[in-house]
Amino acid sequence: MAHNRFLRFVGARLLLTVLTAFFVAAVVFFAIRAIPGDPALTILGTDSTPEERAELRIVMGLDQSILVQFFGWLGRLVTGDLGYSYSQGRPVADIVGPALENTAMLGAAATLIAVVLALVMGNLATSSIRWVRRVIDWVEAFFLSAPQYTVALLLLLAFAVLLPLFPAGGISSRGDGGFFDVAAHLVLPATALALAPGAQMGRSLKTSIATLQSTELLPALRARGLSPWRLAVHAHHNALPPMITVLGIQVGSMLGGALFVENIFSIPGLGALVVQSVSLRDYTLVQAVALLIAVVFVVVLLLADILNALLDPRIRVGRA
């Protein structure tokens, strides 16, 4: 019975995911066409003639009515065809595939760092030593408010230029691309991306631990002879669900931050691609990237919910 409910819960969320993605796709489709700009002119340059631009617009299908374009795009999308990017002269799928891979790696690295950061900060923030709490409060405020753009530039300057510990950008060295090579390239951008989400999760962990500390649970467990390590495990198990929810939401802010961080570290990911395709008014590319980002975000939220449901039976059976 509970199993059944769980499946229904996942099914409903999946349906919601598809609807959200469709909604985002539709909004982006019309929004990008509403802002002024001529894709043909950005491709052909200012020294092109109006006739040449009109010709290219026909080739790109932009002479058709907007609804014909929309349903045409939707129809091709259903068959898995993301379209063709005229500004880059190749199929959109060939462009967004590698970009998604890079952003996924960056996101995974940032998540890892954020979780470690959250564990350290959340625990230190509930320390019994006053000055430690003070320092952590201060660090937390700094991490939460420092703009990712600035953090990225400072990290770049500090650890790639002044103290050249890490590469100054790119996702891998030419002709390398092994695990350690990519990892080295990811340290700085992932850190820049992880500070705010890490601090946010740390805060959630701090609250959970502090709440727990005010109850009788931990002294009771200790009285039963549990080792400090087991105690910590219990404390963190309770703190986990809210942390995962926060993480899921923070993935959205990470995707936003990737816009800046990928540009600064010249990582060819989705964030860099968004900036570039919007400025080129490459409609098909903008649509594909926006759709992909929406799907990634919704899927991450879904995963967070599923994970929470697995961890917390009350959510699973819908009694929370």
Added chain:
Amino acid sequence: MHFTNTRTRRLTAVAAAVVSTALVLTGCAGSDSGDTAEQELVIGSQMASFPSLDTGAITTAGYEGQRLIGNLIYEGLTKRDVSDPNAPAGVAPALAASWEIAENDLDYTIHLQEDVTFHDGTAWDADALLYNLTRYMDETDPNYDPVLVTYYSVLNFIESTEKVDDMTVVFHLNEPFAFFLADLYNVYFASPASLEEFGAAGQAKDPVGTGPFVFDSLEENQSISFVRNDDYWADVAKLDRLTVELIPDASARTAALRSGRVDWIESAQPDDFASLEAAGFVTAGNAFDWEWSWQLMTQEAPLDDIRVRQAMNYAIDREAIASDLLHDTASPAYQMFAPASLYYDEADDIYSYDPELASELLAEAGYADGVDITVGYITAGSGSMQAKSMNEALQAQLAEVGIRVTLDPVDFSGMYGQLGEGDTGWNAANQAFSLEQPSSWNGFWFGCDGNFFSYCNEEADAAYAQAIVTTDEEERGALLTEVGHLVTEDAAWLFVANDTAPRAMSAAVEGYEQPKSWWVEFTDVSMAD
């Protein structure tokens, strides 16, 4: 609360161990790089993405794409002559060794360069030329690409082509066009054998031309690498390898140069020049044909009054902008043409910094109490220089004489989208462009058949129309100089500055002298150990 401390300490220790292990592992892995004796030049480009590598499609990436990709792999019949860094860049032979133009100005006999082979060994001859032209112009050709041909409007002037012998071809034009040879510079030629076998799609991924460098590899959205063409028909390059990395962010480019990730950066920021030089880097720049200006809407009040337009041109301190704001990475512009242009005449440098005269002119025009104008400008992108701070400086300078400017920032596509629709609400638009290809001026910057700024000067229009069909170089130059003279006198634009294409490079880069052009040749460039 003893347990909290214990727990905290343990967890902290674990976390610290994880982080430091990760740092050590990755840090060590990051510091070792291959140390072969290969001479490699790595360039940090401001391009945001790579274009398709199929001939004309490379022009999508603008001058930078042509300079750092197109001209390395491919060649046209002609090229920009940058052999003298102190002279404006004219037309030089490339895959065409020489040419004759018939009396009727319609028949161009082209003698092809001898002993040229494509990178795959295919010979360059009349058949190779014709194969490529058919591919560009014949809609039934299997490799015809409707997008590609839009980059090559010069081909529309070709009525027919005739093969005289293996190394001679005659183009018959449908009407006289004086810039035929000049505009052929980027009509690239690809290996017919490679097109035959792999088609246009093959060319887009694995281009085969005749250029000084051979395409080696491309890492999607990251870098493109070329190796020297040892069989190049002219001077063989010194570099073994040339790599271009995409670093669109300006601060990131500077950091990449400082950290040694790249040896050379395009479009260096003027504010970084002093510190880069202090750190031992070499900066380069040479004023070229790049006009950074405001195009004025001359049909609407208040800028329909020539006195207001002239007042603007007298009100601004160009020297201060070029030297103080841009640290001499630009030179002041006093007229339509840059000194690096073939059509520049010093006598037309008529606007000086004279705020008093500007106030007088304004008062004469009936704007003694000042006037309000709105100006659209492109915030960033290739060639826009330091658009924001430059426009703000102009705003402040114009305010001194009572011209109150409202700035309206847009992006590149937005600018031309709005101009195309015609309803901008602007009195002027700031843009930066090159005037080196006169065939493209009409309709865009001026011309009485209609243009974005409704600027029409019948006399200039007539001189321009005459120049387009005048094959004699000197005569044509004089006509175009006259166009510049008239437009400058009319104060059709606010003339501000010419870019120097600021670059910065490591001291190890040798043999580079920046020409007065956007075009760069890498033949003499080498890397010191």
